Amino acid sequence: MPNINPYLEPIILLVFSLISLILIPFVNKKIIMAISSIGIFISFILSLYVIFNNDKSFYLSNSFFNFTYYTYLFFILFTFIGLFSEISLRNVNNKDISIYYVLIPFSLISMYFAISSNNLISLFVSFEAASLTTYVLAGIPKEKRTLEASLKYFVIGALSSGIILLGISYYYISTNTLSLYNVPGINNLFLYILSLLMLFVGFGFKLSLFPFHNWAIDTYTGARATVSSLLSTASKIMALVIMINIFFNIQLLNFHGYFDIKTTNDLLYYIFIAISILTMFYGNITALMQRDVKRMLAYSSIANAGYMSMIFSLLYYLNYKTFINTVYIITFIFSLAYVIMKGGSFIAMENFEEYSISTTLDNLSGLSKKSPILALSFSILLFSLAGIPPTLGFMGKFYLFYTLVVNNLWWFAIIGVINSAISVYYYFRVVMYMYWKEPKNEIKNDRVLEIIILTMAILSIILGILVPYIFNIGVIK
Amino acid sequence: MDDILIYLIFAFPLLFTIIPLFTKKYAKLISTVFSGLFLLFILYIFIIKYDKTSIYTLFSLSNGISFDVIINYLTLPLLLLVALVIFIAISYQDKNIENSYFSYVFLLEFSLIGVFLSYNLVFFYVFWELVLIPAYFMLGRWGGPRKDYTSLKFLIYTHVGSVFMLISIFIIGFYNNSNFSYSVLSNVKNIPSPLIPIVLLGFFLAFFIKLPSFPFHTWAPDVYVESPTTSSMIFSGLLSKMGAFGIFGIFINKNGIGSLLPTWVGVLLIILGITSIVYSALVALAQKDLKRLVAYASIGHMGFITLSAGVFLYISPLSQYLNGIKLILTGGMFMIFAHGIIIPILFGSVGSVERSTGTRSMNDLGGITKMMPNLAFIMVGGFLASLGLPGFAGFISEFSVVIGSWIVLQYWSFILIFGMVVVASYHIWALQKTLFGPYNNYLGKISDMLLNELWPMLLLLIIAFIIGIYPYPIYHLFYNYSNILIGGA
Numbered sequence: 032m033p034n035i036n037p038y039l040e041p042i043i044l045l046v047f048s049l050i051s052l053i054l055i056p057f058v059n060k061k062i063i064m065a066i067s068s069i070g071i072f073i074s075f076i077l078s079l080y081v082i083f084n085n086d087k088s089f090y091l092s093n094s095f096f097n098f099t100y101y102t103y104l105f106f107i108l109f110t111f112i113g114l115f116s117e118i119s120l121r122n123v124n125n126k127d128i129s130i131y132y133v134l135i136p137f138s139l140i141s142m143y144f145a146i147s148s149n150n151l152i153s154l155f156v157s158f159e160a161a162s163l164t165t166y167v168l169a170g171i172p173k174e175k176r177t178l179e180a181s182l183k184y185f186v187i188g189a190l191s192s193g194i195i196l197l198g199i200s201y202y203y204i205s206t207n208t209l210s211l212y213n214v215p216g217i218n219n220l221f222l223y224i225l226s227l228l229m230l231f232v233g234f235g236f237k238l239s240l241f242p243f244h245n246w247a248i249d250t251y252t253g254a255r256a257t258v259s260s261l262l263s264t265a266s267k268i269m270a271l272v273i274m275i276n277i278f279f280n281i282q283l284l285n286f287h288g289y290f291d292i293k294t295t296n297d298l299l300y301y302i303f304i305a306i307s308i309l310t311m312f313y314g315n316i317t318a319l320m321q322r323d324v325k326r327m328l329a330y331s332s333i334a335n336a337g338y339m340s341m342i343f344s345l346l347y348y349l350n351y352k353t354f355i356n357t358v359y360i361i362t363f364i365f366s367l368a369y370v371i372m373k374g375g376s377f378i379a380m381e382n383f384e385e386y387s388i389s390t391t392l393d394n395l396s397g398l399s400k401k402s403p404i405l406a407l408s409f410s411i412l413l414f415s416l417a418g419i420p421p422t423l424g425f426m427g428k429f430y431l432f433y434t435l436v437v438n439n440l441w442w443f444a445i446i447g448v449i450n451s452a453i454s455v456y457y458y459f460r461v462v463m464y465m466y467w468k469e470p471k472n473e474i475k476n477d478r479v480l481e482i483i484i485l486t487m488a489i490l491s492i493i494l495g496i497l498v499p500y501i502f503n504i505g506v507i508k
Numbered sequence: 509m510d511d512i513l514i515y516l517i518f519a520f521p522l523l524f525t526i527i528p529l530f531t532k533k534y535a536k537l538i539s540t541v542f543s544g545l546f547l548l549f550i551l552y553i554f555i556i557k558y559d560k561t562s563i564y565t566l567f568s569l570s571n572g573i574s575f576d577v578i579i580n581y582l583t584l585p586l587l588l589l590v591a592l593v594i595f596i597a598i599s600y601q602d603k604n605i606e607n608s609y610f611s612y613v614f615l616l617e618f619s620l621i622g623v624f625l626s627y628n629l630v631f632f633y634v635f636w637e638l639v640l641i642p643a644y645f646m647l648g649r650w651g652g653p654r655k656d657y658t659s660l661k662f663l664i665y666t667h668v669g670s671v672f673m674l675i676s677i678f679i680i681g682f683y684n685n686s687n688f689s690y691s692v693l694s695n696v697k698n699i700p701s702p703l704i705p706i707v708l709l710g711f712f713l714a715f716f717i718k719l720p721s722f723p724f725h726t727w728a729p730d731v732y733v734e735s736p737t738t739s740s741m742i743f744s745g746l747l748s749k750m751g752a753f754g755i756f757g758i759f760i761n762k763n764g765i766g767s768l769l770p771t772w773v774g775v776l777l778i779i780l781g782i783t784s785i786v787y788s789a790l791v792a793l794a795q796k797d798l799k800r801l802v803a804y805a806s807i808g809h810m811g812f813i814t815l816s817a818g819v820f821l822y823i824s825p826l827s828q829y830l831n832g833i834k835l836i837l838t839g840g841m842f843m844i845f846a847h848g849i850i851i852p853i854l855f856g857s858v859g860s861v862e863r864s865t866g867t868r869s870m871n872d873l874g875g876i877t878k879m880m881p882n883l884a885f886i887m888v889g890g891f892l893a894s895l896g897l898p899g900f901a902g903f904i905s906e907f908s909v910v911i912g913s914w915i916v917l918q919y920w921s922f923i924l925i926f927g928m929v930v931v932a933s934y935h936i937w938a939l940q941k942t943l944f945g946p947y948n949n950y951l952g953k954i955s956d957m958l959l960n961e962l963w964p965m966l967l968l969l970i971i972a973f974i975i976g977i978y979p980y981p982i983y984h985l986f987y988n989y990s991n992i993l994i995g996g997a
Binding site: 414436451455467496 | 570638656681682706
């Protein structure tokens with residue numbers, strides 16, 4: 032089996048970003064962007080190479096990291112959106128902007144390690160590294176608005192890090208290890224459950240689950256749209272994958288008979304489900320009232336976090352070996368859809384920010400007359416977000432809800448479906464403004480952004496049709 | 509050879525979707541020609557596949573999710589209806605409309621054919637939802653003054669119905685090894701009993717909202733009224749048929765979901781059906797807007813479909829009424845076809861009145877026969893066909909349903925007859941207020957129906973008349989399908 036060293040990709044990213052860091056004082060920012068984009072592109076291709084040459088059992092492990100098939104699968108998403116958000120932010124006339132192109136590869140490296148960690152120490156370090164770079168990214172380019180977003184993000188991020196650390200220490204006390212996979216036993220069940228709760232809350236901040244979501248709206252709205260496209264997708268999916276890595280190991284413990292989740296802690300189960308339901312409803316219902324499209328997208332990203340966290344309700348179903356694969360694949364399809372549609376939508380917002388036009392519905396009206404391709408592509412991305420077939424967003428929800436029904440959680444799937452129906456209103460309202468309201472002011476458009484968004488739209492349709500074929504997952508058990 | 513034809517059924521509309529965008533001012537002409545050729549093509553398929561049942565697999569995506577297509581007694585007439593109504597609507601449309609309108613129409617045609625022909629629940633759902641997108645644009649971009657409100661109302665109403673169907677499809681798929689083919693509908697019995705109400709409710713909501721039946725009908729008048737004329741023809745003539753198709757194709761099939769339905773659902777459907785007929789007739793009496801009146805007429809016709817499904821569910825355990833059951837089922841299904849060709853005439857003539865006089869309000873009209881003799885001919889023909897006059901297609905189905913439902917309704921039939929009398933009276937009343945009587949001089953000099961409006965309507969009227977006196981080609985297919993519905997071969 033042809034394999035590559037799992038550290039090769041981070042090293043490539045590091046080298047390219049260091050080269051661009053060194054070159055900042057000497058060359059034009061376009062060249063720096065090109066260099067770091069090439070680095071990201073190479074690691075994107077390498078991840079694809081690994082995926083196409085291995086099957087789902089691919090596994091490389093040491094005491095800190097598990098590099099699996101799924102690590103590479105998710106890393107494809109990170110590099111994909113990283114690449115596009117780099118290219119999208121090319122028309123800003125600000126000297127500090129060069130650091131943006133250096134920081135994105137750094138954050139991608141950290142995300143790569145964060146999703147492959149099997150040890151809480153390496154997990155925490157790489158998660159913090161990823162977070163720190165994104166705090167800085169949120170403040171780029173330096174404006175009052177973005178700095179506010181960045182500061183909010185940083186303060187909440189610091190709080191969540193504290194909670195995560197507390198959770199890690201409880202975890203250590205209760206299990207005598209920091210490893211996630213080789214747990215010798217649990218000596219204090221109460222502390223163990225408490226630590227899991229702490230970790231859930233800590234990473235839940237990053238995923239912007241309901242009671243911990245407030246930073247997300249201000250940050251996604253305040254930060255530059257391209258930055259939001261990275262923050263709301265890659266960094267969220269990182270948190271989601273970390274949470275799956277952690278929590279589905281309770282499954283493993285259960286599988287080995289260390290403790291019985293069904294009888295000992297229904298509490299966790301109900302908390303997960305309650306938070307998921309609240310997140311969905313909160314995100315969707317508040318999004319109904321937004322007149323600013325970017326803010327609406329921020330709220331809808333909270334609603335999507337709700338859909339993502341539905342996965343945790345599957346914790347209580349056994350049959351570990353095949354099951355964890357299903358969970359990862361479901362998560363991946365949903366994340367793929369999410370990256371393309373949400374990342375693409377935020378990049379579409381960049382088209383307005385670039386010309387300092389606010390992204391209210393009124394400003395978007397008549398977009399189809401001024402730039403039909405942008406309007407069409409953005410509409411397709413919105414259809415995808417609303418879950419209208421045959422787009423990728425439908426397939427993501429299809430497999431997610433189907434897995435829930437299969438596991439006898441049909442009532443939970445119905446709640447998800449109701450939310451999906453609510454969301455149709457605010458997504459289609461944007462389409463309405465774009466297509467049949469008279470334009471109120473001048474709309475310019477950026478060719479490159481148009482092509483990027485068109486690519487995303489085409490991908491969301493083609494992949495939407497081919498997803499069952501690619502993953503051959505007609506049967507989910 | 510056969511396979512290629514089936515591929516082409518899907519490939520042509522999809523291809524036509526793109527073409528109008530690249531034609532400058534000839535979009536209408538080219539679209540008319542294409543839809544006409546497509547109609548001939550479908551007619552050819554209708555003839556060679558007549559009275560046959562065949563299933564094709566076009567491609568397979570994964571285990572249990574493959575694009576299967578079925579041509580049978582039910583889908584074949586529907587296929588013909590789609591091609592016919594789209595052709596008529598495009599011919600009727602005047603050419604001063606943006607090119608993209610025709611793209612949306614062809615995309616709608618593509619998705620409708622997908623809905624009717626799919627033999628896989630996942631693809632059925634995908635096409636079912638895909639219909640919403642072109643419909644949303646056709647309504648919203650070219651609609652009337654209240655288009656924003658109406659388009660979102662339409663979208664949310666029908667989308668809510670269909671998402672519940674998705675859950676039902678999931679449950680069916682899960683208990684059949686993740687196989688989503690229609691063929692698994694015959695073993696729905698292995699669904700555990702607590703889940704059965706959810707499965708049934710999902711399908712019920714999806715189909716009866718789309719139909720639209722009585723309590724879920726409120727989106728329909730708004731949508732039909734606010735749409736441009738040709739969109740109204742397509743929405744009332746074809747979109748509502750999705751619900752009818754779902755009812756006869758999936759919901760009441762005794763080999764499938766129908767076997768789970770308790771008898772009281774039959775009673776419920778009978779009540780909903782009769783209420784639809786009577787209620788819509790009474791509401792139509794109060795209308796001042798001619799188009800809204802026609803919209804309620806359309807809802808009333810759909811009541812016959814609900815009624816026939818209800819009567820079937822109620823009496824199907826009693827096998828001694830086999831002929832009556834077949835009669836009422838065939839009548840209900842025949843309504844799909846009859847309504848599909850009659851209601852576009854009504855919307856078309858109302859559209860011509862509106863274009864010519866600038867108003868749809870019946871109080872402002874009157875005596876326009878003098879100025880618009882051709883319109884008067886079409887409109888009288890259409891309205892008489894709509895009220896169920898013998899000699900037109902609508903009569904065949906209404907007669908079959910009323911006769912067939914006597915077994916169940918007995919003297920309660922008088923409510924139904926009362927409703928039909930009201931239907932007839934508001935049709936005549938509307939004709940009298942608009943066409944006859946003294947000419948309203950306030951209207952000034954108005955022009956008659958344009959040629960592009962006249963001949964499609966005339967064609968439909970002739971078809972409605974021919975089918976009214978010689979219904980056999982269509983009736984025979986539906987009659988055969990009723991054998992399948994009652995669980996026979």
